[in-house]
Amino acid sequence: MTQVSLKAPAIRRLGGGTGPRQRVRGLSDRALAFYFVLPSLLLLLAINIFPLAWNIYLSFTNYRANMPGFPVRWVGDLNYARLLGSEDVWAAMQHTAHFVGWAMLIQVILGFGLAWLLNRKFKGAGLFITLIALPMMLSKAVVGTFWTYIFQPQSGIFNYIVNFFADVGEFTMLGNADLAPWALILVDTWMWTPFIMLIVLAGLRSVPQDLYEAAEVDGASSWRQFWTITVPMVLPFLMLAVLFRSIECFKLFDMVAELTSGGPGSATELANIFLKRQAFETWRTGYAAAFAVILFVTTFGAANIYVKFWTKVKER
Amino acid sequence: MAEIGLDAITKSYNATVAVDDVSLRVGDGEFFVLLGPTGAGKTTTLRTIAGLEMPERGRVTIGGEDVTRAAPAERDVAFVFQQFSLYPHYTVYDNLAFPLRAPARRMAEAEIDRRVRKVAEQLHITPKLGNQATRLSGGEMQRVSIGRALVREPAVYLMDEPLSSLDAKLREGLRVELKHLQVDLGATILYVTHDQVEALTLADRIGVLHEGRLLQVDTPRQIYNDPDDAVVAYQLGAPAINFLPADALGLDTPGVASGAVRPEDVTLIAADAPADGSVPAVDATVTQVERLGPEDVAVFDWHGHTLRALLTPGQAISRGDVVALRFEPDKIMLFDARGRRVRRGADRNTAAGHGAGPMSQRADTGVRNAG
Ligand SMILES: Nc1ncnc2c1ncn2[C@@H]1O[C@H](COP(=O)(O)OP(=O)(O)OP(=O)(O)O)[C@@H](O)[C@H]1O
Ligand SMILES: [Mg+2]
Numbered sequence: 001m002t003q004v005s006l007k008a009p010a011i012r013r014l015g016g017g018t019g020p021r022q023r024v025r026g027l028s029d030r031a032l033a034f035y036f037v038l039p040s041l042l043l044l045l046a047i048n049i050f051p052l053a054w055n056i057y058l059s060f061t062n063y064r065a066n067m068p069g070f071p072v073r074w075v076g077d078l079n080y081a082r083l084l085g086s087e088d089v090w091a092a093m094q095h096t097a098h099f100v101g102w103a104m105l106i107q108v109i110l111g112f113g114l115a116w117l118l119n120r121k122f123k124g125a126g127l128f129i130t131l132i133a134l135p136m137m138l139s140k141a142v143v144g145t146f147w148t149y150i151f152q153p154q155s156g157i158f159n160y161i162v163n164f165f166a167d168v169g170e171f172t173m174l175g176n177a178d179l180a181p182w183a184l185i186l187v188d189t190w191m192w193t194p195f196i197m198l199i200v201l202a203g204l205r206s207v208p209q210d211l212y213e214a215a216e217v218d219g220a221s222s223w224r225q226f227w228t229i230t231v232p233m234v235l236p237f238l239m240l241a242v243l244f245r246s247i248e249c250f251k252l253f254d255m256v257a258e259l260t261s262g263g264p265g266s267a268t269e270l271a272n273i274f275l276k277r278q279a280f281e282t283w284r285t286g287y288a289a290a291f292a293v294i295l296f297v298t299t300f301g302a303a304n305i306y307v308k309f310w311t312k313v314k315e316r
Numbered sequence: 317m318a319e320i321g322l323d324a325i326t327k328s329y330n331a332t333v334a335v336d337d338v339s340l341r342v343g344d345g346e347f348f349v350l351l352g353p354t355g356a357g358k359t360t361t362l363r364t365i366a367g368l369e370m371p372e373r374g375r376v377t378i379g380g381e382d383v384t385r386a387a388p389a390e391r392d393v394a395f396v397f398q399q400f401s402l403y404p405h406y407t408v409y410d411n412l413a414f415p416l417r418a419p420a421r422r423m424a425e426a427e428i429d430r431r432v433r434k435v436a437e438q439l440h441i442t443p444k445l446g447n448q449a450t451r452l453s454g455g456e457m458q459r460v461s462i463g464r465a466l467v468r469e470p471a472v473y474l475m476d477e478p479l480s481s482l483d484a485k486l487r488e489g490l491r492v493e494l495k496h497l498q499v500d501l502g503a504t505i506l507y508v509t510h511d512q513v514e515a516l517t518l519a520d521r522i523g524v525l526h527e528g529r530l531l532q533v534d535t536p537r538q539i540y541n542d543p544d545d546a547v548v549a550y551q552l553g554a555p556a557i558n559f560l561p562a563d564a565l566g567l568d569t570p571g572v573a574s575g576a577v578r579p580e581d582v583t584l585i586a587a588d589a590p591a592d593g594s595v596p597a598v599d600a601t602v603t604q605v606e607r608l609g610p611e612d613v614a615v616f617d618w619h620g621h622t623l624r625a626l627l628t629p630g631q632a633i634s635r636g637d638v639v640a641l642r643f644e645p646d647k648i649m650l651f652d653a654r655g656r657r658v659r660r661g662a663d664r665n666t667a668a669g670h671g672a673g674p675m676s677q678r679a680d681t682g683v684r685n686a687g
Contacts, residue, residue, distance in 0.1 A: 219418035
């Protein structure tokens, strides 16, 4: 530690910022700051930036991870050209869009509704919220596994409940190309609606009550209060929740791998499942790397546009 | 416009009795000011009238109709909130138009526009009409909040310290404006403040509220000159009235615990002038002279008691001077141990005829507020 006597100038120096930058044993404030950040910077470089760069490099080659001896050839944009022309890729993207779109819509409606109901003081509200939030805390792979049991045609409770209300007979949720995508949406909704609920609840609780009082005195109906006060105040919260959730949905893998592994056929082959199949079943590593880059750019770009929009909404 | 009636209203929050058995009648077209220190229950009283709080006991009437259980929207009141409560996602214009756009009013957009612009003009916020409500200074927000009440033509206006965030000049201007408006419209206004200058200048009648209880209701002049209670005497007038224990004043009337003299009723006798034996005088040391502009206030120490007196323009005294002070015996108000007024036979008459001079001056001086 540098020895400094605690006189006024020394204190000023330690305080940083305000006083003129002085050297304490040859280290300026800026350099000191840099050395503190350096370890995490190196770590980030090693486990994030390098793999990303390597992946981008691979996407321009014909590399196959299962054939280490195979000569690696630079193929230019061939992988990208193939990807964009492939029906399977477009199908995977469509499946993903279908999943993300419906999951978000249903979760927003349910999450908002639950938050709305829980946003009044009643005995045991805290316990209730904890219970509702439980699914969110489970591992996605575990959730996937036990929902396969729930969906079992003969012994699963899902079929039993559906048949209790509507006599449709035995059906296979996960084995049917029309139903399987909805099974994914159902499980994701069961698991993640509480997340949206919690964030919306925080938003609802941040609305100053006196605004509602003012509106009430001004003769505004509950409907008008909802649209002029609640919605604008909660929207930034809701949008943030949707951002987190859609990124997660977009890269969803483990739960689907447990539930359907992309099947039946390719009915639930979301982008990430498709990616995994290309990379580790057909071993077209370069091709998969190119797809990963496309996914990355898409998510990153969409998230950035969304955040810009979000900032606008928040600042209103 | 309509009258407001409160019958024995009591409202408490857990252990706190915020409003304690308050009965009050505000006449049609009257400007009534509720004056009280912080925590007196002023806001709670207004909220009860607006229907935002349900009293435990008592009855609220507006225009003779019992509205104790009615919803806020059914009461047709306009409320200026202490904390402004503007709609943050709306512009100033839309905030002002908001109450007029209530479906029940079914007002044409042209009429709304006319009213909004008129009110904006009155409150000097026309240039800010396009601003987001959150991007305003505190004083501007407060004026928008007043405007939101004024665009309406409600049965009664309830205003909770509507001028508190404004600077002295603007406050003085708006005070005058508000009074004009009220007279023009013949509006019934129940106005809450802790500022005695506002109370004295605006009110047709003042009610002094303290710890949830309504201590006295009277005209400004009467309540200033003839308070029923030590708290009322203390609340009105700046610099504040001087309280002295009865024995220090040489009062031996049974039941009298203290006496009080307004600063303007303390007469200074030059230190070197021989005391007129017929009038009792005391020697006090000047500890401070406060220059307020039109008049100065001298602070004295007399046997450990602090006294304030108004100085007339010619009187030049300074710290450390020893000055003989005289209190006119008939201007000393007497209070019992619980702070209630003890009246002598002649009190009412003397009080009514006195004090017009300093009173009216006080009323016009915003600076006085500092006390
Ligand atoms: N929502 C509440 N919950 C609990 N106590 C409250 C609540 N509102 C007010 N009180 C209490 O009731 C009393 C009166 O409050 P009120 O807001 O009416 O005072 P006020 O006269 O308006 O004061 P101020 O001049 O500071 O606005 C206070 O003691 C306050 O602490
Ligand atoms: Mg208040």
